[in-house]
Amino acid sequence: MELLSILLQATGSGLDVFGAALGVGIAVLAAGWGIGKIGTSAMEGIARQPEAAGDIRMNMIISAALIEGVALFAVVVCGFILIK
Template sequence: MLSLIMLQAAAAGLSQLGAAIGAGLAAIGAGIGIGKIGGSAMEAIGRQPEAAGDIRMNMIIIGALVEGVALFAVIICLLALYA
């Protein structure tokens, strides 16, 4: 496995490998972040059902911000890959 990665790095260049790893890490980080946001929001709604509307609105706003940051990271990695 490691030898395959090393061969790909030698063939494609380390910048392309770094860009691909960076895009993958950005996507994984966004998934983990949104999962934590959703889990925490469900716990909060379970504790205070009367505040469900406010919690849901904040969850959607924060989720959109996390997705925006992840999109910027992936785009920067793709620019590094193809530029």
């Protein structure tokens, strides 16, 4: 509760813009790293079991879409902070 009141007081001092920009950067970097990790693991799995390529590819696409959706949500929320 104390942290929330401190954060609410800091919104007028320019820290909100810094926090939003930092949040966007972290969200984009984490999403890129996560999708890259999924792609790497999927390619390794397909190399080990070529007969399961269709299932692995489908799971890879679904996981990448979920990560991208979460990253887009984070960018939109941080964008709302920037708009004020």
